[in-house]
Amino acid sequence: MTPRAAGDGPASQSPSSASRIGWRRLAAYAAPMAPLGMLHFPIWVYVAPFYAGLGADLALLGAMVLAARLLDAITDPAMGVLSDRTPRALAARFGRRKPWLALAAPVILFSAWRLLIPPEGAGALHAGLWLGVLMIGWTAALTPYLAWGAELEQGYAARARVTAWRESAGLLGMAGAAVLYATGADAAAGLAAVFAALALALPVATAAALVAVPEPPDRSRRRLPWREAMRAAARNRAFARLIAAWFLNGAANALPAALFLFFVEQRLGAPDAAGPLLILYFMAAVLGAPVWSRLSERFPKHRVWGVAMLWACAVFVWAPLLGPGDVAAFAVITALSGFALGADLALPPAIQADVVDADAAETGEHRAGAFFAAWSVTAKAAQAVAAGLALLALSAAGFDAAVAAQAQSAGALSLLAALYALAPAVLKIAAVALVWRFPIDREAQAALRARLDAPAA
Incomplete structure (x- = not known):
């Protein structure tokens, strides 16, 4: 992760400028959204039928999926506050948002491996456990990542350019996952193909964003009580x-x-x-x-x-x-x-x-x-x-x-x-x-x- 530098990147420019970061940095920032987008369909479309085909109890599987959704309602706000108030020593060196993305990437990869390529005999409890861990990793990456995107640009229209790059990358990831899944001879092979692409893309994309894109300094003047x-x-x-x-x-x-x-x-x-x-x-x-x-x-x-x-x-x-x-x-x-x-x-x-x-x-x-x-x-x-x-x-x-x-x-x-x-x-x-x-x-x-x-x- 590159250290933040006042005067390096968005913070040094006037807010009236149309755009302050070039397309290379925009592409580097958007890159992690492609592998994150790849997980969307496997998690919410393919995983439940896959585990049902393995013999998992449907009622228990549904309860596990619901529990993972409810977990989001807790982890999303918590992660938002944590990333806003990253420990000062860590934030001074790396920024408020980058450390969370760096920590979350291996959690996402490991839990996706356990979820998408399960061991023999895996059932609803296995799916629920690793789906929950994956959701925690996903939230730990995505919430700070979205906040980072909001801070990259200060110009009115330039902010839409950042989100357009990021969300287009996510859509390409979703489409790519759908194509990869379809190439599999069966559901297991399709999910394995998606995971293989994820395992290659997520580390590279995350490293590109962390190294190539400076994070603007935190310019908060106070910390509010809750x-x-x-x-x-x-x-x-x-x-x-x-x-x-x-x-x-x-x-x-x-x-x-x-x-x-x-x-x-x-x-x-x-x-x-x-x-x-x-x-x-x-x-x-x-x-x-x-x-x-x-x-x-x-x-x-x-x-x-x-x-x-x-x-x-x-x-x-x-x-x-x-x-x-x-x-x-x-x-x-x-x-x-x-x-x-x-x-x-x-x-x-x-x-x-x-x-x-x-x-x-x-x-x-x-x-x-x-x-x-x-x-x-x-x-x-x-x-x-x-x-x-x-x-x-x-x-x-x-x-x-x-x-x-x-x-x-x-x-x-x-x-x-x-x-x-x-x-x-x-x-x-x-x-x-x-x-x-x-x-x-x-x-x-x-x-x-x-x-x-x-x-x-």
Whole structure:
């Protein structure tokens, strides 16, 4: 890890500059997100069916997965606070964020090995134990890593450039994992292929970020007591508005994610198209992220994000009209909605970085870790609530994923289409209403940076 240096990297530049770090450092910073993204599908899509195929008890396996999710609700906030308050001696030499990423990488690798390549006789308890350890390592890496990204740039539009690079790398990792898994002769071989790529990529990518990207110095002027810190966050109206919109949009994105396979299999009757359509979706998002980021250089970030959400609504509402065999039309919808997803990934975290500035201007403490921990908890809660309620509603309507589409009731298939496409549109429109008049625009953020960069009295 390279030591921090005042005057080396972002901290030495004026906040008005469009961008202060070059593409090489941006690529180095974004690199760890690719292997982290590779773990997304194995953990949440493939692992449960894999262990069920090994004979694991489904009820116990479900309980283990739920416990791992609940563990996140504890570890995310804890990790945010810990990374904000990294011991001063360690932070003075390496920075507040880098040490956690360095420590977490081997934990992620070892636990992923135990989870994805289990020993003979492994069952639900083995899966639950190593999934929990993996989640701890993931949180210990990701929360400080996101906070570091918020601190790399101080310019209004430049922050969207950082997040666009990072999230595009994550999407490439997800798509790569899907391709690698598909190359395996069976589930075990597919997961082994994903782990082999992870074992090669994570150490190299982590080292590149730690060595090549300087971490800006902590410019906090005070340390808030816990209760005062909570009260300050509660008074931050911009944060409340953004986090509510983030929850609504996260739920809107979680619904089609949870129901995608059902829609492709039961509504379109094309189960073999699911893999290629997913890859198309992610690749479209990779293309979209830099476009939306560039638009935020000319227009307010919150307005660009709002337009992207409306774009997704305009595209997705046509999905309920599709039926068996309409794969080509659905591919167009998938590509256009994936393009809009690029904005969901690139812009909200950049807006959140501006919210952290507002908090720091009021409190004197830079708490990006705590704010991005709340960000992560909100995203996970949105995913869990939306997916859970959708599955419950489908079950109540008599939908049965184990039977052919012809055996489903018309009402169940109509509800599937409505939950897949119409409900997300309603949620996204509500999110647009919250962010359209967001109080921190380019001028407001510049004023915040001027306050933060002013010499202490």
